[in-house]
Each structure stands twice: as structure tokens, then as C-alpha cells.
Amino acid sequence: MQLKQNNNVSAILAAASCALLGTPVQAQDKGDEWQFDTAILYYGETDRVQLVEGVFNANKDFGDEHYFNGKLVIDTLTGASASGAVAQSGVQTFTRPSGNDSYTVEGGETPLDDTFRDTRVQASGQWTQPLAENYRISAGLQASKEYDYLSIVGNGSLDMDLNQKNTTLSAGVSYAFDSIDPVGGRPVDFSSMVIDNGQFDSTEAYQQAFDATRLQGSEQKDTIDLLFGVTQVINRRMLMQFNYSLSMSDGYHNDPYKVLSIVDQQGLTQDIVHESRPTERTKHSVYWQTKYALDQGVMDFSYRFATDDWEIDSHTIDTRFRYNLSETSYIQPHIRYYQQNEAEFYNPFLSQGTPLPEHASADYRLGKMTAITLGLKYGMQLENGNELAFRLEYYQQTPENAGFEQPGTLADEDLYPALKAVIAQVSYSF
Amino acid sequence: MHNTKLPFTIEKRGDHICGRFSAMASPCEILVDSTDTNLAKKLTKMAYTETKRIENKYSRYQNNNLMFQINQSNNRPVAIDAETAKLLTFADTCYQISDGLFDITSGVLRKVWKFDGSDNLPKQEQVTALLPFLGWQRVKYTSESITLPVGFELDFGGIGKEYAVDCVAKTCQKIAAQVSVLVNFGGDIQVTQARKDHPYWQVGIEDPSNTSGGIAMVNIASGGLATSGDANRYLLKNGVRYGHVLNPKTGYPIQQAPRSVTVAAQQCIQSGLLATLALLQGQNAEHFLQQQNCKHWCFW
Numbered sequence: 001m002q003l004k005q006n007n008n009v010s011a012i013l014a015a016a017s018c019a020l021l022g023t024p025v026q027a028q029d030k031g032d033e034w035q036f037d038t039a040i041l042y043y044g045e046t047d048r049v050q051l052v053e054g055v056f057n058a059n060k061d062f063g064d065e066h067y068f069n070g071k072l073v074i075d076t077l078t079g080a081s082a083s084g085a086v087a088q089s090g091v092q093t094f095t096r097p098s099g100n101d102s103y104t105v106e107g108g109e110t111p112l113d114d115t116f117r118d119t120r121v122q123a124s125g126q127w128t129q130p131l132a133e134n135y136r137i138s139a140g141l142q143a144s145k146e147y148d149y150l151s152i153v154g155n156g157s158l159d160m161d162l163n164q165k166n167t168t169l170s171a172g173v174s175y176a177f178d179s180i181d182p183v184g185g186r187p188v189d190f191s192s193m194v195i196d197n198g199q200f201d202s203t204e205a206y207q208q209a210f211d212a213t214r215l216q217g218s219e220q221k222d223t224i225d226l227l228f229g230v231t232q233v234i235n236r237r238m239l240m241q242f243n244y245s246l247s248m249s250d251g252y253h254n255d256p257y258k259v260l261s262i263v264d265q266q267g268l269t270q271d272i273v274h275e276s277r278p279t280e281r282t283k284h285s286v287y288w289q290t291k292y293a294l295d296q297g298v299m300d301f302s303y304r305f306a307t308d309d310w311e312i313d314s315h316t317i318d319t320r321f322r323y324n325l326s327e328t329s330y331i332q333p334h335i336r337y338y339q340q341n342e343a344e345f346y347n348p349f350l351s352q353g354t355p356l357p358e359h360a361s362a363d364y365r366l367g368k369m370t371a372i373t374l375g376l377k378y379g380m381q382l383e384n385g386n387e388l389a390f391r392l393e394y395y396q397q398t399p400e401n402a403g404f405e406q407p408g409t410l411a412d413e414d415l416y417p418a419l420k421a422v423i424a425q426v427s428y429s430f
Numbered sequence: 431m432h433n434t435k436l437p438f439t440i441e442k443r444g445d446h447i448c449g450r451f452s453a454m455a456s457p458c459e460i461l462v463d464s465t466d467t468n469l470a471k472k473l474t475k476m477a478y479t480e481t482k483r484i485e486n487k488y489s490r491y492q493n494n495n496l497m498f499q500i501n502q503s504n505n506r507p508v509a510i511d512a513e514t515a516k517l518l519t520f521a522d523t524c525y526q527i528s529d530g531l532f533d534i535t536s537g538v539l540r541k542v543w544k545f546d547g548s549d550n551l552p553k554q555e556q557v558t559a560l561l562p563f564l565g566w567q568r569v570k571y572t573s574e575s576i577t578l579p580v581g582f583e584l585d586f587g588g589i590g591k592e593y594a595v596d597c598v599a600k601t602c603q604k605i606a607a608q609v610s611v612l613v614n615f616g617g618d619i620q621v622t623q624a625r626k627d628h629p630y631w632q633v634g635i636e637d638p639s640n641t642s643g644g645i646a647m648v649n650i651a652s653g654g655l656a657t658s659g660d661a662n663r664y665l666l667k668n669g670v671r672y673g674h675v676l677n678p679k680t681g682y683p684i685q686q687a688p689r690s691v692t693v694a695a696q697q698c699i700q701s702g703l704l705a706t707l708a709l710l711q712g713q714n715a716e717h718f719l720q721q722q723n724c725k726h727w728c729f730w
Binding site (some may be wrong): 008009010013014016017018019020021022218236295296327328380385 | 433439464467508516517519520523527592596597600607609626627695696697699700703704707718721723724
């Protein structure tokens with residue numbers, strides 16, 4: 001005697017059991033409803049940039065391992081950022097990026113462009129589902145818009161489980177299209193900043209001189225990222241992940257708001273010129289992460305090494321330790337250490353009388369530096385089951401002189417001021 | 431002072447708490463993955479109340495309940511509630527998918543089959559005489575009422591305990607959404623969710639392969655687990671063993687079936703039914719379970 005439709009019995013019984021018990025059919029797939037995470041983040045650098053960011057994240061489990069993730073991020077940036085020009089003993093005058101106004105910087109002060117103000121809106125969606133047994137695919141789209149910037153990213157990835165799901169191989173690809181249309185136009189590489197020191201006969205003459213340094217219209221950048229990864233369950237408590245990624249970008253890489261000082265042998269600024277970066281960049285990075293579950297928490301350690309053809313090599317070590325204080329609360333200390341050397345074309349300033357290099361930038365983000373982040377997060381589950389968490393972090397970036405001699409009076413100036421910031425975040429999941 | 435003795439006990443066991451009581455002729459256990467005694471007490475009390483409610487409603491050994499009313503109805507419709515209608519629909523599905531082998535009207539056969547380990551087989555005519563009084567296809571039911579032909583009896587024995595386990599587990603999940611709870615009624619088990627600091631629960635169930643009543647340890651992370659069959663309930667005559675699972679079509683025990691089958695599935699009741707349906711397959715039990723692609727253990 002054989003049961004009818006033998007292979008279906010299990011599925012029919014599962015459905016009948018769920019109907020009987022009034023549980024949803026995928027009763028084991030927890031989180032059948034939408035799950036929301038919200039967060040407000042404040043990032044404040046001492047005397048420089050301040051950022052307030054709101055994040056709204058939504059996840060939905062459609063059952064059978066079909067997941068949707070949607071995210072909306074809005075941030076507002078205000079404050080000042082180092083322009084790349086060097087400090088001088090006397091007052092310096094700079095033209096604002098728009099060309100409509102100028103500002104002065106006191107002697108001994110690092111020149112900051114204080115017109116830094118922007119609002120960014122970013123929206124993204126990601127869909128993940130099984131493809132066949134032991135295969136998962138994921139695809140997503142992200143768009144980000146600022147006043148002068150538009151970015152659109154598409155991504156896709158394939159995961160394959162092996163070895164009874166103890167090993168997962170991943171391959172991913174993403175393509176990003178960026179378009180920038182800077183305030184006041186794109187500065188011509190190495191063009192001098194036009195500063196109105198009263199030498200122009202009329203406003204028109206000034207405007208004409210300014211316009212001669214600018215190109216109108218937007219510029220683009222295309223980026224392709226490839227990622228290959230292996231995730232391995234080592235044992236019941238330990239998980240390891242190795243990734244290799246390759247990023248290739250082509251197009252406009254300049255920061256249109258960054259400049260360099262050209263100084264003479266006495267260290268005095270003779271000219272301010274706009275920066276010039278290569279139009280291509282290829283970056284390789286390897287990443288290793290280990291998670292270890294302890295009785296009272298989770299240890300998370302990761303290391304990343306990145307190298308690119310701009311000759312920036314960087315090392316990042318990131319450790320977090322989640323310690324459960326009770327069944328409903330935890331603290332999580334966080335330490336991150338970052339180190340990079342300078343880009344091949346990085347120059348804190350250019351010297352008068354020497355031929356211009358092919359490319360040059362004084363952007364502190366391309367210089368030699370170390371950075372450290374120290375943080376603490378406290379999370380708790382509320383009576384209604386929702387989670388509330390607070391995060392407070394301190395960030396310090398310490399630029400270093402990569403062997404550039406500072407001529408004359410420039411020797412008295414601090415060309416590598418440290419940057420200090422605090423990060424505060426409140427998040428709520430429901 | 432009036433000292434009411436609680437019908438259950440609470441025992442702290444290191445990192446979890448065990449609540450115990452007795453119901454449905456089985457030892458019942460609630461394991462709570464927490465050290466919160468009040469929570470464990472609350473869950474155990476709820477479990478006891480809910481289990482007793484189901485037992486009192488559907489036990490065929492009581493003469494003042496719904497089941498008694500149905501079984502004494504003699505072809506008159508008896509009003510039923512939504513819960514009973516759902517259980518009947520479930521039983522109907524089981525009847526359909528088993529091609530009539532799983533039949534909640536087959537309990538009448540126990541009038542002549544007493545599986546006491548002896549060699550007292552009923553006479554063929556005794557068995558044949560009962561066959562007109564069973565057959566689920568002759569029962570009429572709607573969402574509001576059931577009509578049982580004269581001489582028929584319903585028996586929820588094959589689903590009642592598993593159903594109670596699932597009902598209790600479901601309510602535990604509601605009360606303690608973040609806490610893993612294991613509900614174990616005599617080896618029919620449901621775990622509400624994975625434990626926090628341990629990969630699984632370890633529970634002792636009666637070792638089905640051991641006729642002397644030994645205990646087998648089982649690790650279970652989440653979901654349901656149930657056992658059908660009973661190594662101690664059989665008849666033995668002329669070297670032939672008659673297990674206690676009866677074929678409603680012949681009135682005789684299923685031949686060459688495993689002594690017991692244990693199945694792990696999403697829900698306890700689903701596990702229980704898969705195990706029972708496997709037993710009804712006789713010597714094909716293992717093959718059937720393999721086809722269902724579920725974790726199982728057969729003892730022959």
C-alpha cells in the first residue's frame with residue numbers, strides 16, 4: 001500500500017499543521033513582518049565638518065529565503081574642510097569655489113574652505129533569493145544625490161554553499177556611475193585661483209579671468225568593482241571570511257574644491273593652483289574577518305590590506321567585542337586602527353621654479369596618516385522586544401610628513417594638523 | 431491556613447528552568463532558557479491549564495465532555511466549535527493523503543485488540559463484526575457540526591498530544607518572544623526558537639529501541655520532534671509479532687512495521703503524523719520517510 005502522492009505528503013502535512021495551529025505557513029521563518037531599523041548619527045570634527053545623518057532601514061522576509069532590504073539615508077553636512085593650501089605667517093585671501101566671494105585666513109591657521117554645506121539623499125534596494133539548491137543570488141540598486149553630485153550603483157552577487165553549508169563562496173560585481181557638476185564649474189587642472197586683490201578694472205574683467213579657469217558642464221566617473229569571497233565555518237563558535245576585491249575607476253577623480261599652494265624658497269605662497277589627479281585608478285584589497293562566539297558575547301576581528309596604482313597602501317585593523325551584560329543588554333567596545341602612506345602624486349605644496357608634475361594634490365586624505373577610532377556601544381532590548389542602542393566614538397586622524405622639506409618660514413607652520421571628531425549615534429529597531 | 435498545592439513543580443537547573451506536571455497520561459516538561467523563575471512559573475502554569483483544557487475537551491475516557499457527546503450522538507448532528515472543526519479538517523487531510531489508512535474512527539477496533547504482550551489475538555469474526563462501525567468517509571462534518579453514524583467513535587489519540595504540545599509552544603512564543611522554550615509531553619516535543627547560549631536542548635526521551643524503558647538523549651535546536659509506535663504494546667502468537675498500529679481497512683495490525691518511528695519536522699504535530707504515516711507503510715516505512723526528506727529514526 002502506498003500513500004497518495006508520496007513526495008507531497010510532507011508539504012501537505014506542513015500546510016495542514018499550519019492551518020490547524022493558525023501559524024503562518026513558514027512558521028519557522030522568523031520575522032515574517034517588516035523589520036525596521038532607524039538611526040540618527042552625529043559626526044563632528046573639532047572646528048571643521050559636522051554631519052547629521054538619519055538612516056531608515058527596512059527588511060522584509062518573504063519566506064523561503066526571499067529577502068528585501070530597503071534603505072534611505074539623509075545627511076546634512078556643514079562646516080569647513082581643509083582646502084589643501086598651506087598655512088602662512090600672514091593673512092591669506094582665497095576665492096570661494098563659486099567665484100562670487102572671497103574669504104580670508106589668519107596667519108598660522110590652516111586654510112579651510114568654510115562654504116562646505118550640502119545635503120545628501122541616498123536610497124537603495126536589495127533583493128536576495130535562492131537560485132537553486134545551495135545557490136543564492138542578490139541584486140540591488142542605489143542612487144545618491146547631492147547638490148553637485150549624482151551617483152547610481154547597480155550590483156549583483158552569487159553565493160554558493162558547499163560542504164553542508166559550512167563553506168560559502170561568493171562572487172559579486174558592481175558598477176557605479178558618478179556625475180559631478182561643481183559649483184562655479186570644474187577648475188582646469190593646475191589653473192591658478194583667480195583672487196580679486198583689486199587688480200581688476202571691473203567686475204567683468206574679474207569674471208572673465210575667473211571663467212577662463214573653469215569648464216562648464218558635468219564630468220563622469222565609471223567604477224567597476226569585483227569581489228570574490230570565501231566564508232568558512234571553522235567550528236561551532238568560529239567563522240572566518242576572506243575577500244579579495246578589485247576596483248577599477250575611469251573618469252574624473254579630482255576634488256574640484258581642493259587646491260595647492262606654490263611656495264618660493266622662503267616658504268611664501270606665490271600662487272594657489274587647482275589640483276590634478278589621474279583619470280584612472282585600480283585598487284586591490286584583501287580582507288580577513290574572524291568572528292568568535294563566546295558564552296557571554298561575540299568577538300569580531302578584521303584586517304584589510306589595500307593597495308592601488310596611486311601607490312596608496314593601507315592597513316586597517318578593526319576589532320569589536322560584544323559582551324552581553326544580561327539577556328537583554330550588551331556593551332560593545334570598538335577599536336579601529338588605520339594607516340596609509342601617501343599617494344605618488346601627493347604634495348603638501350609645490351615649489352616655485354620646479355617644473356609642474358604630471359599630477360598633484362594636497363588633499364590630506366591622500367597623504368600619509370594614521371587614524372584611530374575608539375568607541376563604545378550600549379544596546380538594550382525594551383519590554384516590547386524592540387532594540388534601542390547608543391554609540392559613542394572618538395576618531396583621531398594624524399597626518400604625517402612623508403619626507404617633504406618645508407622651506408623658509410613654512411618650517412614654522414603646522415602643515416599636518418591632526419583631525420579630531422566625535423561620533424554619536426542613537427538607533428532603534430522595531 | 432489553606433495551602434493549595436500547585437499541580438506542577440518548578441526546578442532550577444543551572445542556566446535554565448524546568449517546569450513539570452502530568453497530563454494526557456504522560457509526564458509533561460517545560461524547559462525555559464532563562465533564569466527568570468517567575469517567567470518559568472507563568473509558562474508552566476499556562477501549559478498546565480492549556481493541556482488540561484485540551485485533555486478535558488477531547489479525552490474519550492471522560493463522560494461529560496464534547497468527545498463523549500459526539501461519540502454518543504447516534505447519527506444526530508452535534509454542534510462543534512472552530513477548534514474542533516480545525517482538528518477534524520486536519521484529520522480529514524491525513525485520511526486523504528494516507529489513502530484511508532489514518533482514520534480517527536478506527537479506535538473502535540481496540541474493543542477487541544488488547545496489546546498487552548500476550549498471545550490473545552481476537553477471533554477473525556470479532557474483528558469483521560467491527561468493520562461496519564468505522565470509516566471516516568461515512569462521517570459528515572461541516573464547520574459547525576458533525577454527524578457520526580450509529581456505533582461510530584472518534585479518537586483523537588493519534589493527534590491530541592502533539593496538538594497540545596504545539597498549542598502550548600505557540601502560547602509560550604507569544605508570552606516569551608525572545609526566550610527559547612522546549613515543550614516535551616512524553617517525547618512529543620516542540621522548541622519555540624534556538625537557545626541563546628547553547629546550540630541545542632538536550633532531552634531524554636523513552637528509548638524506543640529499548641523495551642526495558644531506557645532513556646535516549648536527543649539534541650534538538652528548534653522545531654518539532656515526535657515518536658509513533660510503542661515497543662511495549664504488541665501481541666505475539668506463533669512467532670509472529672503484532673504491533674499496535676491497526677489497518678482500518680482490514681482491522682488487523684500493519685505487518686512488518688517498525689516498532690517505532692521518530693521524526694523531526696517544523697511542528698510537533700507534523701512530526702507525529704509523519705511518524706504515524708510511516709508506521710502505516712509497514713516495511714516501506716523507511717523508504718517513505720526518505721521520500722519526505724525529513725530527519726527520522728526507525729526502530730525495527
